[in-house]
Amino acid sequence: MSTSSRAPVSDADPYDLEILADPSTFHRHLRETGPVVYLERYGVYAMGRFDHVSAALTDWQSYQSSAGVGIANFRFEKPIRPPSPLLEADPPRHDAPRLVLSKILGAPAVQQLRASWSIAAESLVDELLSDSTEFDGIDALSNALPLKIFADEIGIPDTGREHLLPLGDFVFNSVGPLDSALMKASAQKVHEAGSVEWTMAHCRRENLTDNGFGAQVWSAADRGDITEQQAPILVRSLLSAGFDTTASGLAAVLYALASHPEQWMRLRDDPTRARTAFDEAIRWDSPVQTFHRTATRDMSIDGTDVPDGAKVLLSLGAANHDPRRWDSPDSYDLTRDPSGHVGFGMGIHRCVGQHVARLEAEVLLTALAARISTISLAGETERHLNNTMRSWRSLPLRVSLR
Structure with missing residues (x-):
């Protein structure tokens, strides 16, 4: 007969700046301390083992998102912004908005963009390499591509796109402690720049092109698939969460390839490995490090008690390096099958x-492989710290042309 017990207690702070800069020691601590660890500093439970994180992500009935995916608990606290109808809602409220965006952003619809996006990526790479073989991969590539092609597809004007990355930084900082220095700094930045106001204005139908993703969301409201109140919030989700995440993912794969020349050669010689290279980078250097859930009932997880209403931090980064799931998890390896990683979450969310x-x-990787023989780091890199996102401020790269 199994018995239940209290979770082991840890004073580790997942939002400490040193841990955000290099979370690997914290990740090991979580995995080795137990299946569930109580973080006494914040009064939340935490999981870092792959099996437990993936199980919680897929069990929305026991681990709700509607109480917030951040450390704030919407059962007891008022949200600082309207909750996302995707990330911060559960069935049945989650279903209609999810279905709308799944059709707009699903694989069949997105694959129709391959030809035009390939041309845009090739043009970006050609223009970059015509000027220099040394550049910062963040400004020149990982930020530049989403701010061009994805913003075009949403249907927003060229002017004002500089608001999108600071807005994403603010949104993902808000998943952590609201009184943290990072949160306060990003909030001040978007307030002074007027980024929130600009974004909300460009969620409105009249400020979007007639045929973009944003217009398609509004068309769904016209059909009655979602309400008119949900439409601008869904467009806001595209604008606030669709750029930082992808830009950080692109930066992760550029860093991984530049710091692993043998893996770059594998990709260069076989560009069909591009998707594997990206997914392995998402596993290896997970851009989204954490999300929270809230327990909907008293639970015993491998004999450890988690009470109803408790916040549960799910460490995606720790799970993606769990040696119980991955061989040589700290290695970036294009011969690995990275499918099944939790870098994009799991389940209905x-x-x-x-x-x-x-x-x-x-x-982007296909365009680079066609033009570049080698890629390496050209100087000291600098992380951009965020309470949730693992990203870069500077990534100096040096390339040689084919």
Whole structure:
């Protein structure tokens, strides 16, 4: 007969700046301390083992998202912004908005963009390499591509796109402690720039092109698939969460390939490995590090008690390095099958834009493989710290042309 017990207690702070800069030691601590660990600093439970994280992600009945995917608990606290109808809703409220965006951003629809996005990526790479073989991969590639092709597809004007990355930084900082220095700094930045106001204005029908993703969301409202109140919030989800995530994923794969020349050669010699290269980078250097859920009932997880209403931090980054699931998890390896990683989440809340991110990565890496013989780091890199996202501020790269 099994017995239940309290979770082991840890004073580790997952939002400490040193841990955000290099979370590997914290990840090991989570996995080795137990299946569930109580983080006393924040009064939340945490999971870092792959089997437990993936199980929680797929069990929306026991681990609700509607109480917020951040550390704030919407059961007891008022949200600082309208909750996302995708990430912060559960069935049945989640179903209609998810179905709308799944059709707009699903694999069949996104694959129709391959030809035009390939041309855009080739043009970006050609223009970049015509000027220099040394550049910062963040500004020149990982930020530039989504801000061009994905913003075009949403249907927003060229002017003002500089608001999108700071807005995403603010949104993902808000998943962590609202009184943290990172949250306060990003909130001040978007407030002074007017980024929230600009974004909300461009969620309205009249400020979107007639045939973009944003217009398709409004058409869904016209059909009655979603309400008119949900339409601008869904467009906001595209604008606030569709750029930082992809840009960080592209930066992750550029860093991985630049720091692993043998893996770059595998991709260069076989560009069909582009999707594997990207997914392995998402596993190896997970851009989204954490999301929270809230327990809907008293539970015993491998003999450890988690009470109803408790916040549960799911460490995607720790799970993606769990040696129980992955051989040599700290290695970046294009011969690995990275499918099944939790970098895009799992279950009904799995990232609805994953096909967009993968196609952006495929066209960029294919364009680079066609023009570049070698790629390496050209100087000291700098992380951009965020409470949720693992991303870069600077990634100096040096390439040689074919």
